[in-house]
Amino acid sequence: xxxEPRIGVFVCHCGINIGGYVDVPDVVEYATGLPDVVYAExxxxxxxxxxxxxxxEAIKKYELNRVVVASCTPRTHEPxxxxxxxxAGLNKxxxxxxxxxxxxxxxxxxxxxxxxxxxxxxxxxxxxxxRLLVPEEEPEIDIRPTGLxxxxxxxxxxxxxxLADQGFKVHLVExxxxxxxxxxxxxxxxxxxxxxxxxxxxxxxxxxxSTDVTVHLDSRVADVKGFIGSFDVGIETRxxxxxxxxxxxxxxxxxxxxSPEGLYGYSQVDNVVTQMELEQLFKEGGRLDGVKTLVxxxxxxSRNEERPYCSRVCCTEAIKNAIKLVKxxxxxxxxxxYRDLQTYGIEFSMMEYDAKKSGVKLVMYxxxxxxxxxxxxxxPMVRVYSPLLDEELTIETDMVVLSAPIIPNEDNEALSKHxxxxxxxxxxxxxxxxxxxxxxxxxxxxxVCGTAHSPKEVAESVSQxxxxxxxxxxxxxxxxxxxxxxxxxxxxxxxxxxxxxxELCVYNAITKNERGLAQVTSAVCKGCGVCxxxxxxxxxxxxxxxxxxxxxQGLAALKEA
Amino acid sequence: MTGFEPKIIGFLCNWCSYAGxxxxxxxxxxxxxxxxxxxxxxxxxxxxxxxxxxxxxxxDGVMITGCHIGDCHYIDGNLHAKRKYGLLERxxxxxxxxxxxxxxxxxxxxxxxxxxxxxxxxxxxxxxxGPNPAVTDPCVKLNLMAAKAAAEEYRLRALVGKxxxxxxxxxxxxxxxxxxxxxxxxxxxxxxxxxxxxxxLILSVKPxxxxxxxxxxxxxxxxxxxxxxxxxxxxxxxxxxxxxNSPVYRAMEVQ
Numbered sequence: 001x002x003x004e005p006r007i008g009v010f011v012c013h014c015g016i017n018i019g020g021y022v023d024v025p026d027v028v029e030y031a032t033g034l035p036d037v038v039y040a041e042x043x044x045x046x047x048x049x050x051x052x053x054x055x056x057e058a059i060k061k062y063e064l065n066r067v068v069v070a071s072c073t074p075r076t077h078e079p080x081x082x083x084x085x086x087x088a089g090l091n092k093x094x095x096x097x098x099x100x101x102x103x104x105x106x107x108x109x110x111x112x113x114x115x116x117x118x119x120x121x122x123x124x125x126x127x128x129x130x131r132l133l134v135p136e137e138e139p140e141i142d143i144r145p146t147g148l149x150x151x152x153x154x155x156x157x158x159x160x161x162x163l164a165d166q167g168f169k170v171h172l173v174e175x176x177x178x179x180x181x182x183x184x185x186x187x188x189x190x191x192x193x194x195x196x197x198x199x200x201x202x203x204x205x206x207x208x209x210s211t212d213v214t215v216h217l218d219s220r221v222a223d224v225k226g227f228i229g230s231f232d233v234g235i236e237t238r239x240x241x242x243x244x245x246x247x248x249x250x251x252x253x254x255x256x257x258x259s260p261e262g263l264y265g266y267s268q269v270d271n272v273v274t275q276m277e278l279e280q281l282f283k284e285g286g287r288l289d290g291v292k293t294l295v296x297x298x299x300x301x302s303r304n305e306e307r308p309y310c311s312r313v314c315c316t317e318a319i320k321n322a323i324k325l326v327k328x329x330x331x332x333x334x335x336x337x338y339r340d341l342q343t344y345g346i347e348f349s350m351m352e353y354d355a356k357k358s359g360v361k362l363v364m365y366x367x368x369x370x371x372x373x374x375x376x377x378x379x380p381m382v383r384v385y386s387p388l389l390d391e392e393l394t395i396e397t398d399m400v401v402l403s404a405p406i407i408p409n410e411d412n413e414a415l416s417k418h419x420x421x422x423x424x425x426x427x428x429x430x431x432x433x434x435x436x437x438x439x440x441x442x443x444x445x446x447x448v449c450g451t452a453h454s455p456k457e458v459a460e461s462v463s464q465x466x467x468x469x470x471x472x473x474x475x476x477x478x479x480x481x482x483x484x485x486x487x488x489x490x491x492x493x494x495x496x497x498x499x500x501x502x503e504l505c506v507y508n509a510i511t512k513n514e515r516g517l518a519q520v521t522s523a524v525c526k527g528c529g530v531c532x533x534x535x536x537x538x539x540x541x542x543x544x545x546x547x548x549x550x551x552x553q554g555l556a557a558l559k560e561a
Numbered sequence: 562m563t564g565f566e567p568k569i570i571g572f573l574c575n576w577c578s579y580a581g582x583x584x585x586x587x588x589x590x591x592x593x594x595x596x597x598x599x600x601x602x603x604x605x606x607x608x609x610x611x612x613x614x615x616x617x618x619x620x621d622g623v624m625i626t627g628c629h630i631g632d633c634h635y636i637d638g639n640l641h642a643k644r645k646y647g648l649l650e651r652x653x654x655x656x657x658x659x660x661x662x663x664x665x666x667x668x669x670x671x672x673x674x675x676x677x678x679x680x681x682x683x684x685x686x687x688x689x690x691g692p693n694p695a696v697t698d699p700c701v702k703l704n705l706m707a708a709k710a711a712a713e714e715y716r717l718r719a720l721v722g723k724x725x726x727x728x729x730x731x732x733x734x735x736x737x738x739x740x741x742x743x744x745x746x747x748x749x750x751x752x753x754x755x756x757x758x759x760x761x762l763i764l765s766v767k768p769x770x771x772x773x774x775x776x777x778x779x780x781x782x783x784x785x786x787x788x789x790x791x792x793x794x795x796x797x798x799x800x801x802x803x804x805x806n807s808p809v810y811r812a813m814e815v816q
Binding site for chain 1: 568570575576577579580582583584585586587588589590591592594597598599600601602603605606607608610611614615618619620628629632634635636637638641645669670671673677713715716718719721722723726
């Protein structure tokens with residue numbers, strides 16, 4: 001762009017996320033004084049439709065030809081702001097972000113003065129880069145119309161079928177020797193009390209019958225290479241390697257249940273089982289006939305220091321099973337010992353109401369004074385202190401049922417490394433953005449659903465699975481996708497044809513042209529920049545990350561305000 | 562060193578480290594405010610000339626983080642980062658700057674805590690070293706500028722670019738090199754290129770004789786003479802005038 005830069009700087013409060021720690025008005029005022037900045041303004045939420053409109057209005061009103069937004073991370077919000085710029089007639093590559101939330105206000109919460117200073121610095125760096133930005137054209141790539149679904153539980157089966165229904169081929173990789181996942185172990189599902197088998201079996205049958213879905217049992221993902229549109233996924237089936245070529249990937253690997261060893265007498269006192277084992281007893285039938293008194297204990301291994309999260313489904317599951325037990329035999333005494341009963345939403349709250357009406361006894365316990373389970377003459381003895389009654393109750397029982405939490409799969413760690421997608425602090429897979437991109441990973445072309453993402457019930461998993469399949473379907477339906485213009489360009493006047501870049505490029509994006517000089521195929525180039533940083537003649541420029549731009553950013557950083 | 566707050570620049574790769582830094586934020590893990598992050602697509606993008614330039618301009622420390630080895634989004638970009646960092650280390654040492662002012666490490670997208678720990682550790686380390694001497698000592702600054710210029714020259718770049726292949730596949734004659742041999746060649750090349758660029762920088766400020774250059778750099782005048790001959794052949798240096806019996810040289814504008 002030969003015209004003089006006219007930069008607009010937009011500083012986001014992000015509610016209190018930035019504004020609570022960084023002096024936003026001060027940053028705006030500072031930005032106004034930076035070179036080539038002709039306009040600056042704050043907004044409570046820059047990413048809101050109001051905020052985006054303000055940017056577009058300012059682009060027109062102040063004839064901006066560069067835009068800097070100081071807010072959160074470009075990894076989640078850059079595309080949104082870029083398309084706002086495009087709608088207002090600017091090329092998306094004249095946009096730059098300063099990450100003053102994830103890499104500033106959130107990590108310096110106790111140092112507001114220094115955080116403000118750093119935010120100014122980050123804005124100065126972004127402006128320094130923005131001054132040098134130029135519009136770029138985007139190359140297009142092909143998207144293979146084949147999806148990979150990892151995991152053959154209810155989420156994986158649902159998303160595989162949804163992809164097949166959309167007309168795509170699907171590879172379904174399941175680590176066990178049969179399809180179905182956790183639902184195979186459950187008797188009934190809340191809130192309708194439908195048999196789990198009635199939900200899962202038809203899905204399994206449809207997948208088996210589908211000519212579009214190729215099922216790989218006893219298989220694991222061993223290696224992932226490539227990008228959206230052309231992933232090469234190495235899997236291992238009983239030790240046999242195989243290579244799958246797919247365009248998109250859905251992670252539906254589900255989760256595990258905690259085996260609460262040592263908690264509340266589990267595997268020490270007879271007749272202490274988990275809700276999952278109770279489901280199995282329901283399925284087998286018979287053994288519960290003699291059970292006259294039964295105590296369920298909630299949060300058995302969750303919401304503690306080791307596992308601070310709530311497993312979400314256990315309260316409603318306990319309620320469901322308690323109702324079933326008292327309805328089977330109204331003389332039965334069924335207790336649920338809970339910390340906070342989380343039967344969220346009207347539907348599940350109604351179940352709680354039903355349980356109380358049916359005579360299920362709900363006893364709150366205190367997390368500072370946990371219930372105790374010991375072996376008694378008849379069965380397990382439970383002692384629980386009720387803070388509401390301010391007294392300790394002793395319950396002689398036939399059976400204790402522990403509501404053990406859903407826990408992340410052990411192999412999440414390995415898979416997250418193969419796919420280069422993150423896990424959260426609880427070791428579940430983490431989406432790109434909880435509200436804006438809840439089913440995507442930050443890495444394009446990879447999506448997540450079901451309990452791989454967090455503990456959730458079947459209906460939620462199914463919704464997510466269908467959503468993830470729709471997300472994966474978008475690029476595959478289009479067949480082609482514009483990719484970032486962040487590619488390398490060779491200056492033929494400087495190139496000596498030494499071939500260093502050709503040897504270094506893992507994508508074979510660089511070849512020699514008829515004059516013996518290096519030539520980049522933009523659509524194949526992934527923009528890593530290794531060639532540019534290595535070129536002996538310094539003849540290669542990395543678009544959008546040029547030496548001059550990076551240098552300007554660094555020098556701006558050193559120029560403290 | 563009370564109240565010294567180091568200025569630290571970090572190059573973070575977009576796919577792992579930058580995401581790891583974001584995760585530190587999402588997890589509200591606190592770390593010192595000194596770091597200024599420059600996002601690059603890959604740690605292999607970090608041309609050693611960039612950190613050297615920032616160090617010459619007064620950065621107290623420069624850190625580079627990429628994906629873990631084996632986890633690179635670009636398959637092996639971080640291996641190239643490692644090779645380039647090797648050159649950076651040599652040139653920083655040649656310039657006489659403390660090795661603790663630069664750092665290369667790996668942070669994945671899921672390692673928010675690790676990222677915060679690395680930043681905290683590096684900030685403490687640089688704080689301990691004190692301000693970058695280049696700010697007050699023109700000799701150090703000159704050295705760093707010479708190191709930067711050397712990193713921009715053909716010879717070192719070509720060597721680093723071919724390093725992997727020379728070690729694994731051998732040269733054009735099919736002779737494989739050991740890493741030790743290559744290290745020796747690299748060290749010699751770094752010494753030569755650093756000195757030549759330093760001479761050129763000195764001469765660009767003020768024309769000097771070989772004797773004068775020897776006094777200025779503390780390098781034996783016979784070695785200086787060899788370099789000056791080579792620099793004249795490259796067209797970087799030319800005769801300025803003859804004072805008495807001594808030729809005085811000046812630096813040429815290089816395109």
